Amino acid sequence: MSDNSVRAPSVSEGAAAPLAHARGSDGTVVLFALEREAAPFRRKARGLPAVRVAVTGIGGAAAGRTVARELAAAKPERVVMAGFCGALRDGLAVGEVVVPVEVVDDAGNRWACASGERGRGRLLTTNELIAGPDDKRKLGREHTADIVDMESTTVVAACQTAGVPFLGVRVVSDAVDTALAPELVQLFTGGRLSVWKVLRLLLRKPSLLGEFRRLDRDTRLAARNLADALGEIVTNESPPVATGGL
Numbered sequence: 001m002s003d004n005s006v007r008a009p010s011v012s013e014g015a016a017a018p019l020a021h022a023r024g025s026d027g028t029v030v031l032f033a034l035e036r037e038a039a040p041f042r043r044k045a046r047g048l049p050a051v052r053v054a055v056t057g058i059g060g061a062a063a064g065r066t067v068a069r070e071l072a073a074a075k076p077e078r079v080v081m082a083g084f085c086g087a088l089r090d091g092l093a094v095g096e097v098v099v100p101v102e103v104v105d106d107a108g109n110r111w112a113c114a115s116g117e118r119g120r121g122r123l124l125t126t127n128e129l130i131a132g133p134d135d136k137r138k139l140g141r142e143h144t145a146d147i148v149d150m151e152s153t154t155v156v157a158a159c160q161t162a163g164v165p166f167l168g169v170r171v172v173s174d175a176v177d178t179a180l181a182p183e184l185v186q187l188f189t190g191g192r193l194s195v196w197k198v199l200r201l202l203l204r205k206p207s208l209l210g211e212f213r214r215l216d217r218d219t220r221l222a223a224r225n226l227a228d229a230l231g232e233i234v235t236n237e238s239p240p241v242a243t244g245g246l
Contacts, residue, residue, distance in 0.1 A: 027051065028234055029070045030080045033058050033151055036219060037083040040227035048234055052076070060127065060154035067158045078114065078165040081155045082230055084173035084222055085123070085147040086130055088140030092147070095221045096172045097229040098123070103152045103168060104143055111156040114165035118233070121146035123168055125153040131180035140176070147172065169233065171226040173219050180211075 027050035032038035035055050045051045056066040067079060085098070092098070101119035103111045106126060113119065124145035130136050139148060152168050159166040174180070202209060 027074070027076050028078050028080060029054065029067075029076045030082055030230065030234070031056050031063065031066060031070075031151075031155060032083045033063065034083065037223055037226065040223045041082070041230050044227050044231045045234070048231075051234055056151065059150050060125070063151035064154040064158060067155045071158060071162045071164065075162065076164060078167055079155065079159050080167045080169055080230070080233070081149075081152050082169040082226060083149065083151070083171070084219065084226075085149045085170035086136060086174045086178075087172050087176040088124065088130075088136050088143075088145050088148055090176055092172050092175065094172050094175055094218045095225045097225055098147050098170050098172070099229075099233075100147070100168045100170070103156050103166075104145060105153045106139075106143070109153070111153065111160060111166070113156065113168050115167060123152055123170060124148045126150060129180070133177045133179055136176045167233070169226065169230055171222040171229070173215075173222040 029052045030038075030041065030045075032041075032053070032055050038053055038055050042053055045053065052070070054066050054070060056063040063081070070076065070079070098121050099113075099115045099118040100121050100123035101113055101115045102122045103113060104122060104124050106124070113123075122143070122145045124139060124143045124147070126139070126148055127150065129150065130139060130148055136148070139145065147170055149170060156166040156168070198212070202212065
């Protein structure tokens with residue numbers, strides 16, 4: 001698919017921080033894997049009522065623990081899983097926000113998202129970071145998927161069980177033809193990121209500095225665009241009705 005539209009699919013670890021005043025059962029919970037993804041939205045959401053943000057940590061297990069705590073504390077009106085994603089096809093640029101209508105895993109399980117009119121495309125969740133362009137394109141073809149992350153299936157499954165609407169809001173941080181060095185793949189999938197981990201890696205391999213600069217530029221753009229989109233969604237859209245699996 002060569003145009004810039006996202007095709008619609010065919011159907012055949014962290015502590016929560018309250019923003020404004022969470023109001024028990026009528027708020028919106030917004031989850032991010034990384035603080036870098038969350039920071040611009042935290043600033044934007046200070047004036048928004050009944051919004052709660054939690055940073056989960058990377059991967060499905062970490063996200064699952066956090067969403068379980070949030071759902072046990074009070075039943076929210078909706079849960080939003082937000083953050084960076086990788087593109088699985090050409091035509092999706094860094095900074096482009098995608099609100100998928102469907103989440104799938106590599107075993108073929110599918111969950112519908114309460115995405116409303118913004119919905120477009122399919123999100124694939126995997127257990128590992130997909131770093132190579134060839135691997136991305138292959139996964140995109142195999143699963144008819146547009147973007148990939150590492151958390152959403154765990155969160156959407158928990159929401160479905162609890163009867164809480166799930167919304168995915170993802171922003172492209174790496175295009176389909178962008179490759180990550182193996183050292184960076186290991187860094188980003190090794191748990192929580194920290195400045196010290198990054199500095200140690202750069203001391204061991206200074207040649208990665210250029211790639212870090214590119215990542216810094218791209219993720220800053222992505223996080224800003226994500227915050228803008230989330231601000232509009234939380235402010236202007238009523239929480240949708242919960243949807244089940246497909």
